[in-house]
Amino acid sequence: MVEIARTGECPECGALIGLKDPLIREITTCEECGVTLEVISIEPLLFEIAELEGEDWGE
Amino acid sequence: MTIEVTIIGGSGYIGGELLRLLLIHPEVTVKSVTSRRLMGTSVTMVHPNLRKFTSLKFQGKPDLDCDVVFTALPHKASFKIVPELLENGLKVIDLSADYRLDAERYAAWYIEHPQPDLLEKAVYGLPELNREKIKNATIVACPGCMATAGILALYPLNDLGEDILIEAKIGSSAAGAKVSESGHHPERCNTVRAYAPVGHRHQAEIEMIIGRKVKFSAIAIDMVRGILATAYIKTGTKIDQKEVWKQYREQYKNEPFIRLIKMKTGLYRYPDPKVLIGSNFCDVGFEIGKEILVAFGALDNMVKGGSGQATQNMNIMFGLEETTGLLYPGLHPA
């Protein structure tokens, strides 16, 4: 069975993200904007921005 | 297909960078490089990075038995030569400001243009916006380095409104090889110098291309190569982020030298010339505030803002794959 990559839209930047055989709660990263996402639905493939502890980046 | 090239005005930094790119360009042979001041001197005396890459000497007269001439002269010097080159049936790629603006703007910023007919024929050499015209051009006027960064940052955006401020932070190589008080190392190092807070001529180019008034300011910072243009657009309302992403993607999705940078993590979240040194990329990005949209354009002023863009135009004019001899990653760290 050829693994079909499902695609869904990044909620942050709208980029199309393809995942083979996605799982609910699976964590992934949007390549275009680097946001960490959590799979919240398989059919259709939907993501939510995963809560991460604030990263200190500023000057 | 070998393109025979002559460079008129090869002793400066832009001339040197043209040589760096063209000497290793797979489809190019550099036939002659001129410099009246350094006639007879080896090119490598002024461009020591090119040792072992060329034994060319600066000539007083250009060898016009070639396919294309790059003119890298101080402003207003091109007027004396370009007409003759075109009459000889040569293609000309000019890196000065002499043929960039339309007649009306040129008169507003300088004086009446001395060669209006030529100005008419000249194509503004920004491939991402003018590719088709550049293909058939006989004279291409390469854009200013800061104008390139500002235009590429703003161009895709639809609702720009009327309140746009662009500030370009720029490195010392953009001031050229000629020594000066302002370029003297003890004075230039660690400076944050507002050398053109108003009235810089690149403003005219940006206004011409994006079709509205802008405020433009240039600040020299402690860097040799690089520009970051930050454009502050008053939007009045909070714009939808995905909509802005869409506008940039639509405009630049097939562009080999534009990268969209707006990241949530990592050290380089927005465009930054630090990772573009020596490369022909322009990194474009943005951020959204309550009543403001900030757009970014970063590039190496000597490559995408100068000799690289000129080479990109040459590739287009001669029907080559546009990235030929230009697909180099920036150095990091450098």
Added chain:
Amino acid sequence: MTIEVTIIGGSGYIGGELLRLLLIHPEVTVKSVTSRRLMGTSVTMVHPNLRKFTSLKFQGKPDLDCDVVFTALPHKASFKIVPELLENGLKVIDLSADYRLDAERYAAWYIEHPQPDLLEKAVYGLPELNREKIKNATIVACPGCMATAGILALYPLNDLGEDILIEAKIGSSAAGAKVSESGHHPERCNTVRAYAPVGHRHQAEIEMIIGRKVKFSAIAIDMVRGILATAYIKTGTKIDQKEVWKQYREQYKNEPFIRLIKMKTGLYRYPDPKVLIGSNFCDVGFEIGKEILVAFGALDNMVKGGSGQATQNMNIMFGLEETTGLLYPGLHPA
């Protein structure tokens, strides 16, 4: 011929520079890049200059279905992996200090070498001196960056005598990507820091190759990339300049990446890393005083002093033209 490459330890500056060179090398495909710490992260997150050049992600485990493995790990980490790689019939190019010295010197500077048989097989990866051995090597140990500059400056000289002092001035990228007090920008900028006036391990490599004792000191200066090694040789009498030129020419006349620089005019009269940024050249030169001969070696520590030399070794090991994917002029100014 396509060489399939895996890089073990790709998240550091040397790993990033290997990727910069290998991703645009005409005969190479990069199959995998490992980093335990950054497993699953895109390579471009740590090497943003490589955006649009690769979509590779860091892997925890290397893909060993390849032709050659570059190991760019902290010192002593290679011991754990290299044996297994060799048993798999892979060629290994190691950029650490683990296999550079002979057993005797290694024991003197560190501890008994844990893999004497492997150490025996390892070839010191300085092409200008070891080309034939590198051709048939299965494991190549790439030299230290300062050792490369010091050795190439001294090697051609016959009457070296016994009193040699080498001082290497070096940039911050050589200390690597790991943050530290010494690398903190406000402390590192404008410093002239004698961080290893005695006892630096590159001394052992230089002594091993030129076969006599030397004094070696390393000074960190305000530069990101670059090394200038100045070697002061007490000669007692004034040596004939032409004789010294002859020794250098004889040794290096066919070397594609060595340039002899001793000029009477111009700004760059002696070797200077300023014009070598991003290139694989080592510029070598000298000057003669009443009782002293000063020899110079300049290079980019990340290229000829690291990833470029490693790529040069790969070209030799796989019978490619040695300059393949490496003939780039340095950036100037930069």
